[in-house]
Amino acid sequence: MVSVILTVTLNPALDVTYRVEELQHGHVHRVDRVSIRAGGKGINVARVLAALGERVLATGLVGGPTGDAVLAELSVPHDFARISGENRRTVTVWSTMDCRATLFAERGPTVGAAEWSTFVGGFERLASVAEIVVLAGSLPPGLPDSAYAELIVRSPAPVILDTAAEPLRRGLAAHPAMITPNADELAAAIGSDAADLAEACRELAVPVAFTLGPAGAVLSTPAGSWSARPPSTIRGKATGPGNPTGTNNTISADDAFTAALARGMARRTDPQTLLADAVALSTASVVAPATGDFDPVTYERLRRTVVVRRL
Amino acid sequence: MVSVILTVTLNPALDVTYRVEELQHGHVHRVDRVSIRAGGKGINVARVLAALGERVLATGLVGGPTGDAVLAELSVPHDFARISGENRRTVTVWSTMDCRATLFAERGPTVGAAEWSTFVGGFERLASVAEIVVLAGSLPPGLPDSAYAELIVRSPAPVILDTAAEPLRRGLAAHPAMITPNADELAAAIGSDAADLAEACRELAVPVAFTLGPAGAVLSTPAGSWSARPPSTIRGKATGPGNPTGTNNTISADDAFTAALARGMARRTDPQTLLADAVALSTASVVAPATGDFDPVTYERLRRTVVVRRL
Numbered sequence A, B: 001m002v003s004v005i006l007t008v009t010l011n012p013a014l015d016v017t018y019r020v021e022e023l024q025h026g027h028v029h030r031v032d033r034v035s036i037r038a039g040g041k042g043i044n045v046a047r048v049l050a051a052l053g054e055r056v057l058a059t060g061l062v063g064g065p066t067g068d069a070v071l072a073e074l075s076v077p078h079d080f081a082r083i084s085g086e087n088r089r090t091v092t093v094w095s096t097m098d099c100r101a102t103l104f105a106e107r108g109p110t111v112g113a114a115e116w117s118t119f120v121g122g123f124e125r126l127a128s129v130a131e132i133v134v135l136a137g138s139l140p141p142g143l144p145d146s147a148y149a150e151l152i153v154r155s156p157a158p159v160i161l162d163t164a165a166e167p168l169r170r171g172l173a174a175h176p177a178m179i180t181p182n183a184d185e186l187a188a189a190i191g192s193d194a195a196d197l198a199e200a201c202r203e204l205a206v207p208v209a210f211t212l213g214p215a216g217a218v219l220s221t222p223a224g225s226w227s228a229r230p231p232s233t234i235r236g237k238a239t240g241p242g243n244p245t246g247t248n249n250t251i252s253a254d255d256a257f258t259a260a261l262a263r264g265m266a267r268r269t270d271p272q273t274l275l276a277d278a279v280a281l282s283t284a285s286v287v288a289p290a291t292g293d294f295d296p297v298t299y300e301r302l303r304r305t306v307v308v309r310r311l
Helices: A041-051 A064-073 A113-127 A147-154 A165-172 A183-190 A194-204 A250-266 A271-286 A296-305 B041-051 B064-073 B113-127 B147-154 B165-172 B183-190 B194-204 B250-266 B271-286 B296-305
Strands: A005-009 A013-020 A028-031 A033-039 A056-062 A088-095 A100-106 A132-136 A159-162 A208-211 A217-221 A224-229 A307-310 B005-009 B013-020 B028-031 B033-039 B056-062 B088-095 B100-106 B132-136 B159-162 B208-211 B217-221 B224-229 B307-310
Touching: A005 A041, A005 A113, A005 A250, A013 A028, A013 A064, A013 B100, A033 A041, A033 A064, A041 A056, A041 A132, A041 A250, A056 A064, A056 A113, A064 B064, A100 B013, A113 A147, A132 A147, A132 A250, A147 A159, A147 A165, A159 A165, A159 A250, A183 A194, A183 A208, A194 A208, A194 A217, A194 A224, A208 A250, A208 A271, A217 A271, A224 A271, A250 A271, A271 A296, A271 A307, B005 B041, B005 B113, B005 B250, B013 B028, B013 B064, B033 B041, B033 B064, B041 B056, B041 B132, B041 B250, B056 B064, B056 B113, B113 B147, B132 B147, B132 B250, B147 B159, B147 B165, B159 B165, B159 B250, B183 B194, B183 B208, B194 B208, B194 B217, B194 B224, B208 B250, B208 B271, B217 B271, B224 B271, B250 B271, B271 B296, B271 B307
Parallel strands: A005 A056, A005 A132, A013 A088, A028 B100, A100 B028, A132 A159, B005 B056, B005 B132, B013 B088, B132 B159
Antiparallel strands: A013 A033, A088 A100, A208 A217, A217 A224, A224 A307, B013 B033, B088 B100, B208 B217, B217 B224, B224 B307
16 A cells, blocks of 8 residues: 555645735835745645655645635645635735745634534544644644644554644643654743753653754654754755745745655654754755745755764 | 716725734734725725715626625625636735734736626616716726726716826826826825915816815815815824724725715715815714724714815
């Protein structure tokens, strides 16, 4: 049987980008260039995996005309459940004068209990044929903080959990195969020293991987901890206007990082290679023209040059 | 036969307002409050007229899911023509910290020649039962600058033209019953002295009415010119977050001004009363909770206290 990676996006978005010459607070801006893309972390992860040639299936919750637009724009295989509410939009204003992105993210639709039950049933069926499941992104209003924990408990396949705050803490208790917390959150709780972070992660008894932006990433498992960093020549590369998901591209890089972890885990790659590959891919995504893409030449070069060391 | 005022909105919009605490350039903003409203100058004028108890019919061009949303939100009688393109959105970011609105306006769908022909035929039928026609707002891409001129020529009913730039200049040559140009544009061409403006308007041989913001308004006809201003106590009143159409509320006030002119012309009101009423209504709209609304108590008080003088 061919392995499939299942990605779950419970709060997808239609990501709209307005390109303006200069964002001026209190002014009227005529927007001549509007670009639209299906968004949400799970969808971005699926897009990266599809670009890598992996067999992937995207699921989640869609509703309303915006949900239709998300599906119409989504180029990867998908099987989303319908909800009565309408999906959210995000609006990114890209100011060409100073190359800065300002993002406005709606919260998303309110999901009902019956809709959630229906989704969970469908999820179990889809996960039963998956090699790896990726749960990624925020929860829409109406879902309890335990939503990801419930999916982890129900999933027949190992789960990578890529979320934050209470849904992450609740999910952790359900023992996912790996978590990819936000480094800023971790640092706020533990500090920013890689060895300290690795030690704290080991105590969680769940493998943890997180990026440190241009400084690389850390992977901590019960068997050991490693850090990896790209060669200095690639670090701190400026980002372009085609990649405006976040204010500084870390969202896109994080999604590529998670995608690489999912692929590596599906292939049972050893930890050092897994981490090196994830750092190479996330770094290559920073120089890509759009969210969910990556630069394949940079990726291949970095795979061979990323330096991994044991902590 | 009961008189109907027909308003035409060729480039309607779904006006979306995001309320944020503070707009920070280059940052991510979580938007907890999203409000949605059908927009476009003609639609706003129709809404004011309906609130005044006038019989009104709104027409124009709608398409796509955003067009559906515009119609769903539109509470006045309407008969719009369908186009294959999708209507635009405007996004207003209302910063509660400093009470400032930052507006992003998409350009709108590209309208095809066949779609335009179909609309013009329908317009002639609707205008044949109208007492007054109001053509208001910008043109969507694909329509020639002469689009309003063509409608003026075809209309069996007198037309008020409320637009700007080349569509206004072309429309003027088709002899509408009245134009309501933007005072800033007029001032840039002629200067800001009310008497100078009135003199220039008389030379156009078409009645002209325009607002000067809190300073009142001017009406110039071949029979004479008048200026009117509200009592000083009402001028310069601060605007609230419920009325974020423009950056300083002049769009809403202008739409109320045009609505009052349309009603007065349908009733063949004398020029001084017409101008006083329009100033009263536009001033009352500035203190209203939402675009297209007005404060009826302020309106009634101002109708009696607006000072009109001949220029």
